[in-house]
Amino acid sequence: MLSGAASLSMLDRQQYDFADLLNGDRTNAATLRAWLLDARQRTRWLTDDLQGAHELGPRLAIVNPPLWELGHIAWFQEYWCLRFRNGAEPLPPLVANADALYNSAIAAHDARWDLPLLPWRAMRDYQDRVLERVLHRLERDALDAQLAYFCLLSVFHEDMHGEAFGYTRQTLGYAECKIESDRPISTSGIDCGADRTFAGGSCALGARRGSGFVFDNERWSRQVTLAPFRLAAAPVSYAQFAAFVDDGGYQRDALWDAPGLAWRRATNAKGPLYWRKQDGAWQVRDHQRWCALAERADRPVLFVNWYEAQAFCAWARRRLPTEAEWTLAAESIYGHQDTSLDQARFEAKKEAIASMRYGEIWEWTADWFQPYEGFSAGPYREYSAPWFGDHIVLRGGCFATRSRLLRPGYRNFYTPDRRDVYAGFRTAALGGDSSTAALDGDSSTAALGGDSSTAALGGGCANSITSP
Numbered sequence: 006m007l008s009g010a011a012s013l014s015m016l017d018r019q020q021y022d023f024a025d026l027l028n029g030d031r032t033n034a035a036t037l038r039a040w041l042l043d044a045r046q047r048t049r050w051l052t053d054d055l056q057g058a059h060e061l062g063p064r065l066a067i068v069n070p071p072l073w074e075l076g077h078i079a080w081f082q083e084y085w086c087l088r089f090r091n092g093a094e095p096l097p098p099l100v101a102n103a104d105a106l107y108n109s110a111i112a113a114h115d116a117r118w119d120l121p122l123l124p125w126r127a128m129r130d131y132q133d134r135v136l137e138r139v140l141h142r143l144e145r146d147a148l149d150a151q152l153a154y155f156c157l158l159s160v161f162h163e164d165m166h167g168e169a170f171g172y173t174r175q176t177l178g179y180a181e182c183k184i185e186s187d188r189p190i191s192t193s194g195i196d197c198g199a200d201r202t203f204a205g206g207s208c209a210l211g212a213r214r215g216s217g218f219v220f221d222n223e224r225w226s227r228q229v230t231l232a233p234f235r236l237a238a239a240p241v242s243y244a245q246f247a248a249f250v251d252d253g254g255y256q257r258d259a260l261w262d263a264p265g266l267a268w269r270r271a272t273n274a275k276g277p278l279y280w281r282k283q284d285g286a287w288q289v290r291d292h293q294r295w296c297a298l299a300e301r302a303d304r305p306v307l308f309v310n311w312y313e314a315q316a317f318c319a320w321a322r323r324r325l326p327t328e329a330e331w332t333l334a335a336e337s338i339y340g341h342q343d344t345s346l347d348q349a350r351f352e353a354k355k356e357a358i359a360s361m362r363y364g365e366i367w368e369w370t371a372d373w374f375q376p377y378e379g380f381s382a383g384p385y386r387e388y389s390a391p392w393f394g395d396h397i398v399l400r401g402g403c404f405a406t407r408s409r410l411l412r413p414g415y416r417n418f419y420t421p422d423r424r425d426v427y428a429g430f431r432t433a434a435l436g437g438d439s440s441t442a443a444l445d446g447d448s449s450t451a452a453l454g455g456d457s458s459t460a461a462l463g464g465g466c467a468n469s470i471t472s473p
């Protein structure tokens with residue numbers, strides 16, 4: 006997750022143990038080089054056409070001016086990979102005043118449109134010069150733990166901004182810049198309406214020591230005990246969400262808890278953000294095109310926030326899964342380290358994947374973002390700590406998330422009102438981990454009838470799913 010207000014502690018003089026931070030990661034210099042180049046290539050792909058009319062864009066709380074954001078990517082890479090000195094003053098930047106311009110701790114979000122930013126070509130030159138020097142360091146120096154850690158951090162940071170450029174283009178109604186997933190996500194034969202039963206028991210929540218690069222908020226693993234639970238094999242689809250909307254979901258106050266109701270009233274939301282009804286049929290805005298919802302009926306619904314997900318659950322007499330449940334389910338299928346499934350692994354695991362398909366959308370969980378026991382902030386101190394307590398954990402990863410970042414344990418986090426990000430949700434049957442049981446629906450939800458644990462979510466998705 007990237008927050009526009011995230012910041013860096015320029016005065017941090019703590020000394021870090023980079024072997025510990027790297028946590029046994031074995032990514033070699035050649036791979037780091039390839040990832041650095043790949044991340045930059047995608048940044049360019051997503052932003053090249055923004056030069057000129059769109060390089061600043063509208064002043065909104067949920068977006069950054071691209072001219073600033075692109076300079077910030079270069080600054081971040083330079084600060085950590087080239088300038089940072091463990092426990093000592095950082096080296097000076099390549100560009101005068103770079104910290105004031107591009108460190109998000111110093112450059113307040115609202116002010117970014119007014120700063121004397123590098124012009125587009127100079128900004129691109131700054132990006133090039135930094136990347137060139139980082140690649141040179143990788144070639145010239147032995148790959149020590151510090152350089153490896155910060156190269157990974159830089160790659161993942163740029164990947165996250167890439168995802169943000171993607172959804173920002175949707176937010177602002179710019180032309181689509183097709184983001185192809187870098188892994189196979191076609192999952193024919195999965196019944197979206199079906200639950201899978203998990204026996205519960207003891208589950209390790211959090212990063213294992215020696216398991217490779219993890220973010221500070223994943224440290225460290227602890228055992229939690231879960232009751233048996235049932236989890237939908239797939240996220241809620243457009244068709245399923247449309248049934249909720251058509252059943253008056255946005256008019257029935259009893260389906261919304263107090264914060265959700267307050268959000269709905271404040272925004273006057275009558276349905277999902279990008280939906281409209283034309284001649285009695287739902288349409289969904291995809292960048293600059295309005296598409297029939299029916300064309301994507303079986304795909305996971307995107308661009309709904311946590312409040313909307315909770316209201317749907319109340320209507321469907323379901324609940325959101327906890328982080329622990331989500332983790333246990335995913336790790337039982339994928340293992341705990343990565344899901345970067347190449348075609349061979351995907352084919353080998355195809356049947357198991359049908360038990361829990363993920364990786365197409367970020368999935369809201371029931372849990373607020375909180376530190377695990379043993380948390381201590383990493384060098385990028387503001388990656389996690391400022392957001393504990395008022396953000397919600399999302400799991401999974403979306404079609405635009407690079408596979409190198411996907412792990413069942415990876416914790417994304419957004420505030421519950423965000424519906425501009427690539428997020429949807431899956432549901433769990435009531436019961437199971439009752440500590441996070443869903444909202445009480447009003448009695449009118451009984452109209453759904455049947456065995457609420459499974460029958461409420463009708464519809465199937467027999468066809469393959471492709472990237473939205």
Ligand SMILES: [Fe+2]
Nearest residue numbers: 007077081162
């Ligand atoms: Fe950033």
